[in-house]
Amino acid sequence: MRLVAMTGRLLTVAVFLIGPAAQTRAADVMRFLTNIAPPYQEMVGGTLDGTSTRALHCVMGRMNHRYEVGLAPWLRAREQVRLGLADGVFSIAPDIDGKVQDGMFSLPLALERWVWVTSAGGGTMAATVRPNLPVAAVLGSNQLKWLLAQSANADGVARSATQLLRMLVGGRVAAVLMDEAELRFAWQEAGIDPASLNITFQRYMPLGVYFSNAFLAAHPGFLERFNAQVPNCAAANMSLSPAERRTALSVARHVRDQLLADPDLLPALRASWRVNGAKPVQQIMAEDRRFHENRKRRDEPLVAAVRDHPLSAALSKLRQAGGDMVSEILLFDAAGVATASDPLSSDLWQADERKFSMTVPNGPDTVFIDTITFDQSTSQFSVQVSFTIGGGEDGAALGGLTVGLNIEKTLNGF
Numbered sequence: 499m500r501l502v503a504m505t506g507r508l509l510t511v512a513v514f515l516i517g518p519a520a521q522t523r524a525a526d527v528m529r530f531l532t533n534i535a536p537p538y539q540e541m542v543g544g545t546l547d548g549t550s551t552r553a554l555h556c557v558m559g560r561m562n563h564r565y566e567v568g569l570a571p572w573l574r575a576r577e578q579v580r581l582g583l584a585d586g587v588f589s590i591a592p593d594i595d596g597k598v599q600d601g602m603f604s605l606p607l608a609l610e611r612w613v614w615v616t617s618a619g620g621g622t623m624a625a626t627v628r629p630n631l632p633v634a635a636v637l638g639s640n641q642l643k644w645l646l647a648q649s650a651n652a653d654g655v656a657r658s659a660t661q662l663l664r665m666l667v668g669g670r671v672a673a674v675l676m677d678e679a680e681l682r683f684a685w686q687e688a689g690i691d692p693a694s695l696n697i698t699f700q701r702y703m704p705l706g707v708y709f710s711n712a713f714l715a716a717h718p719g720f721l722e723r724f725n726a727q728v729p730n731c732a733a734a735n736m737s738l739s740p741a742e743r744r745t746a747l748s749v750a751r752h753v754r755d756q757l758l759a760d761p762d763l764l765p766a767l768r769a770s771w772r773v774n775g776a777k778p779v780q781q782i783m784a785e786d787r788r789f790h791e792n793r794k795r796r797d798e799p800l801v802a803a804v805r806d807h808p809l810s811a812a813l814s815k816l817r818q819a820g821g822d823m824v825s826e827i828l829l830f831d832a833a834g835v836a837t838a839s840d841p842l843s844s845d846l847w848q849a850d851e852r853k854f855s856m857t858v859p860n861g862p863d864t865v866f867i868d869t870i871t872f873d874q875s876t877s878q879f880s881v882q883v884s885f886t887i888g889g890g891e892d893g894a895a896l897g898g899l900t901v902g903l904n905i906e907k908t909l910n911g912f
Contacts, residue, residue, distance in 0.1 A: 528565040530554070530707070531575035531587045537679050538589050538608050538705060549735050550589035550705060553607040556731030557724060579710045586713070589705035594643040601711055602721060605728040606704035606872050608735040609879075611678040612641060614698040615666060634671040636662055640703060641675045659684035667694070675700060699742075699909045702879050704872050729871075736869040738881060742909060743867055749823055749908050750883035750901040753816055757829075757899065764889045766809055766838070767831050767896040774833035782835060782847050789846035800846060809838035816840075823911055825880060826902035829887075832858055832895050848898075853884040857898045862888030870905060881905045 532539045538550040546567060558565050570578065575587040580600055589607045627633070627648040634653040635641035645652040653671055656662035659680040666674050667690060676684070678697070685692050707724070714721055738746060757763055774782065785800055792798035796805075804810065813827040817840050828839040834849025848854045856866035864886040871880050884900040 528563060528585045530565060530567045531570045531578060531584045532567055533569060533572050533575065536683060550607040553732040553735055554588055554707065557727040560727045560730065561723060576708065579708060582710065582712055586707045586709045588707040590708055591640050591703045591705055594640055594647055601708050602714060603708055604706040604721065605725045606706050607728065607732050608705045609870065610703040610705060612675060612700045612703060613678045613681065614673050614675055614700055615681060616673045616696045617666060618694050618696055631673065632671045633673045633675060634662060634665055635675045645675060660687045663688045663690055701906055733869045738867060738870065745909055746867060746881055746883055746903055746905060747865065749903060753820060753824060753827065753901045754885050754899055756816055760812055762809060764896060767887060770831035770835065770837045771833060771896055774831055774835040782833065786845055786847035793842065804836050804839055805842050807838040810840055813838055813840040822907040823903055824901060825904045828900040829897065830854065831897040837897065853882055853900045854898060857884045857886040858895045860886065862886050862893060862895055879905050
């Protein structure tokens, strides 16, 4: 194992925690372990770099906490964290069987995109694994563990992504499952023309920081504070690819166009805007707090106004018609106040969120596709696609529409 110095352009961090509320002493230096796995962790000019490394650096900087990083094989790194010899290991994926009991994972610093690779002319892989089809993944990888859990006819003799591709082009297997980022390195190393390969999305895999239960018990609240900074630092790693954006936009536009055909849509938004547009922001914020606090009460007028709005029933039908792809639909007026939604929105006021700020103020015909979010409780990856809805006086915006997508289901089902 060798220690990577935290110096230079990338890894210069703020040093001190200040104030009596700090949970950790300023002199403490957190110790992380990692392994080289481009593009997430890689050495560039003798300095540790990579997408996950930069996200971790950002989080620790925002937390104003010093740290250092050591290199170790993955299994040894996990064991050192478990034994308390290191504080965390990054960026690794949860075990496929979900049986981790001695630690917890942070929110993702980056995402693996698992793809099926087949030879051109040999067809593409469906999202459902065919039991009799000979497939392969790298020995010991999460992809191989997942294939075995799916009862696939899987071969794991390949010890690298490059060897895996050579098995494919040599005809030893019909398809291989691997991380898309590894694929790009592997075809270059193997000297394989990417035009000779078919690539089909299978799923995402979150890559986060693994902290032991012992560390988290000794540092109460640390994981919550760490996770609170992750969205600010990992957004670039959670963006859809251009092809994924096109697919998400196509599905969301279909929902939008169906809603725009409803003759009740524009009159409802005009009525909502007439009421809420005349309210001071302080009043709307107070109503938002009341909505949030009483969201489960059926007798709360603010809640009932959204839940029982006729358009909420229309949104429910559109969401059900979208199958597993559409997870939520939210309609809000030009003041950012929810008019209708399915399921019931968690907040009444949307103007403090990007779904509003990136659409309505920018005028009609504006589209905003947000980054991928990961729900640890459901292991679901979601993307929100938001649109400005026009129709006001002189072409002004009347409000906006957000379509939430289960992005894995969307990419597999489109």
